[in-house]
Amino acid sequence: xxxxxxxxxxxxxxxxxxxxxxxxxxxxxxxxxxxxxxxxxxxxxxxxxxxxxxxxxxxxxxxxxxxxxxxxxxxxxxxxxxxxxxxxxxxxxxxxxxxxxxxxxxxxxxxxxxxxxxxxxxxxxxxxxxxxxxxxxxxxxxxxxxxxxxxxxxxxxxxxxxxxxxxxxxxxxxxxxxxxxxxxxxxxxxxxxxxxxxxxxxxxxxxxxxxxxxxxxxxxxxxxxxxxxxxxxxxxxxxxxxxxxxxxxxxxxxxxxxxxxxxxxxxxxxxxxxxxxxxxxxxxxxxxxxxxxxxxxxxxxxxxxxxxxxxx
Amino acid sequence: xxxxxxxxxxxxxxxxxxxxxxxxxxxxxxxxxxxxxxxxxxxxxxxxxxxxxxxxxxxxxxxxxxxxxxxxxxxxxxxxxxxxxxxxxxxxxxxxxxxxxxxxxxxxxxxxxxxxxxxxxxxxxxxxxxxxxxxxxxxxxxxxxxxxxxxxxxxxxxxxxxxxxxxxxxxxxxxxxxxxxxxxxxxxxxxxxxxxxxxxxxxxxxxxxxxxxxxxxxxxxxxxxxxxxxxxxxxxxxxxxxxxxxxxxxxxxxxxxxxxxxxxxxxxxxxxxxxxxxxxxxxxxxxxxxxxxxxxxxxxxxxxxx
Numbered sequence: 001x002x003x004x005x006x007x008x009x010x011x012x013x014x015x016x017x018x019x020x021x022x023x024x025x026x027x028x029x030x031x032x033x034x035x036x037x038x039x040x041x042x043x044x045x046x047x048x049x050x051x052x053x054x055x056x057x058x059x060x061x062x063x064x065x066x067x068x069x070x071x072x073x074x075x076x077x078x079x080x081x082x083x084x085x086x087x088x089x090x091x092x093x094x095x096x097x098x099x100x101x102x103x104x105x106x107x108x109x110x111x112x113x114x115x116x117x118x119x120x121x122x123x124x125x126x127x128x129x130x131x132x133x134x135x136x137x138x139x140x141x142x143x144x145x146x147x148x149x150x151x152x153x154x155x156x157x158x159x160x161x162x163x164x165x166x167x168x169x170x171x172x173x174x175x176x177x178x179x180x181x182x183x184x185x186x187x188x189x190x191x192x193x194x195x196x197x198x199x200x201x202x203x204x205x206x207x208x209x210x211x212x213x214x215x216x217x218x219x220x221x222x223x224x225x226x227x228x229x230x231x232x233x234x235x236x237x238x239x240x241x242x243x244x245x246x247x248x249x250x251x252x253x254x255x256x257x258x259x260x261x262x263x264x265x266x267x268x269x270x271x272x273x274x275x276x277x278x279x280x281x282x283x284x285x286x287x288x289x290x291x292x293x294x295x296x297x298x299x300x301x302x303x304x305x306x307x308x309x310x311x312x
Numbered sequence: 313x314x315x316x317x318x319x320x321x322x323x324x325x326x327x328x329x330x331x332x333x334x335x336x337x338x339x340x341x342x343x344x345x346x347x348x349x350x351x352x353x354x355x356x357x358x359x360x361x362x363x364x365x366x367x368x369x370x371x372x373x374x375x376x377x378x379x380x381x382x383x384x385x386x387x388x389x390x391x392x393x394x395x396x397x398x399x400x401x402x403x404x405x406x407x408x409x410x411x412x413x414x415x416x417x418x419x420x421x422x423x424x425x426x427x428x429x430x431x432x433x434x435x436x437x438x439x440x441x442x443x444x445x446x447x448x449x450x451x452x453x454x455x456x457x458x459x460x461x462x463x464x465x466x467x468x469x470x471x472x473x474x475x476x477x478x479x480x481x482x483x484x485x486x487x488x489x490x491x492x493x494x495x496x497x498x499x500x501x502x503x504x505x506x507x508x509x510x511x512x513x514x515x516x517x518x519x520x521x522x523x524x525x526x527x528x529x530x531x532x533x534x535x536x537x538x539x540x541x542x543x544x545x546x547x548x549x550x551x552x553x554x555x556x557x558x559x560x561x562x563x564x565x566x567x568x569x570x571x572x573x574x575x576x577x578x579x580x581x582x583x584x585x586x587x588x589x590x591x592x593x594x595x596x597x598x599x600x601x602x603x604x605x606x607x608x609x610x611x612x613x614x615x616x617x618x
Binding site: 153162 | 491492498518
């Protein structure tokens with residue numbers, strides 16, 4: 001044994017070589033992710049920007065007519081962008097309260113035995129492939145929506161009937177899909193709230209529910225906001241499930257209109273597109289990418305702020 | 313123990329890598345060998361021509377390139393055809409450009425292309441310039457609805473009115489009081505292009521659902537009361553109601569007879585008859601009209617012409 005070696009395993013003289021090799025491998029692996037992100041960003045910008053200038057930035061981003069294959073094509077994606085924003089916002093509006101309440105139930109209210117049933121169910125929900133959500137949407141949600149649509153718009157001559165494939169269906173599917181993300185992260189945030197906060201609140205005479213809403217939830221605020229932001233990211237990036245239930249026509253994002261999201265716009269037309277049409281689809285990808293980057297930056301800022309407040 | 317584990321892991325990794333390289337080399341060898349044997353066979357058959365049949369002889373001796381210009385609707389068919397043909401005759405290249413039917417016929421008329429692809433019949437003035445209309449396949453589109461629909465026949469005008477949004481309820485067509493759910497394909501789809509062209513509804517259709525596959529249209533039409541959609545003929549089944557158009561069923565027989573209006577010929581126009589063409593072009597048409605060619609035509613969802 002050479003004195004240089006500090007390994008708990010015996011030295012065969014190859015130790016420093018192994019150490020170096022391992023270091024190199026780890027570094028390469030570490031940079032792999034960076035390389036992937038950098039190249040994707042570069043690729044999206046290179047392939048997404050030409051169309052912006054060919055068609056005109058304003059014409060693409062604020063045009064309302066999407067006719068990519070017409071004799072005089074028109075590439076307005078305003079309705080598509082609005083649909084993604086409104087659809088995601090509504091999904092958050094529905095999904096977050098349910099998700100946070102479920103997290104409160106799991107972390108604060110539920111007896112151990114019930115937690116052991118609900119939590120695996122939530123985890124399973126996260127594991128279900130998105131296409132399954134879409135299929136369920138087509139089989140259950142769409143016919144149901146069509147019945148409501150027929151009732152609401154009975155006798156209407158201006159409404160275009162969609163057979164239940166509309167914004168609401170897509171929003172409901174999205175709301176369901178973000179639940180696991182919101183629940184899991186909110187629950188860990190709630191569990192991380194120090195026990196003495198609860199005790200203090202209870203000692204002051206607050207009821208259990210008052211304690212949850214006035215002491216625990218505010219204390220877990222940054223974690224819950226993280227949950228919301230991650231949920232938004234999941235909702236805005238989802239394609240498969242909503243492409244099955246949203247109808248995929250480019251329309252104003254009204255509740256009973258058939259709508260197209262940024263993701264489904266790319267998915268549905270990529271296969272047959274060519275030339276400028278394809279380039280515009282990449283531009284849509286770039287817009288989506290920009291949205292997701294924005295969400296991630298917001299998330300990072302929030303996390304940093306959270307850490308700072310903890311440090312104080 | 314732990315160190316052994318790492319060693320085993322490293323060894324396994326090495327083994328996998330080695331196998332991968334070996335497998336890679338193996339397939340590469342096979343690939344490079346294959347053309348060699350083929351050329352050998354070619355030269356031997358060329359020199360000892362009486363031993364081989366005439367057909368094989370021409371097959372191996374064909375060399376050169378064929379240029380096709382024309383219809384974008386025929387892109388799927390033309391691409392498939394050129395790929396299969398080039399695989400069969402490795403020293404032949406088929407170049408296909410997709411610029412539109414009119415431009416394709418123009419190119420074959422002035423001799424800049426061997427074949428002009430056209431997804432419509434030739435006009436009389438085009439034929440007058442000596443261009444021969446060789447119909448290689450027929451594209452047919454079926455109109456489907458949900459199985460419970462009581463309407464089973466539509467006229468061309470009725471179909472146009474449904475798709476441009478003028479007719480919105482089945483009761484206007486003698487059916488139940490039920491709104492029409494108009495289903496179509498996404499922009500850029502060949503079926504959509506053909507459908508809109510045939511009904512002269514280019515970019516005038518008001519779809520409530522734009523689905524991105526034939527299967528999705530079938531599923532949606534089958535499950536939505538009051539739906540109407542269009543699909544290529546080969547996918548029709550009992551889950552949907554197939555509409556008669558002008559009282560004609562969409563069968564290959566009716567389409568060939570020309571009585572079903574939602575169909576169009578795929579023409580590969582040549583300057584002069586096929587018999588006047590080069591051996592290459594003749595071989596291409598021989599292939600299209602062979603059984604193998606017919607299977608290819610069916611495989612891309614079309615009806616063989618003969």
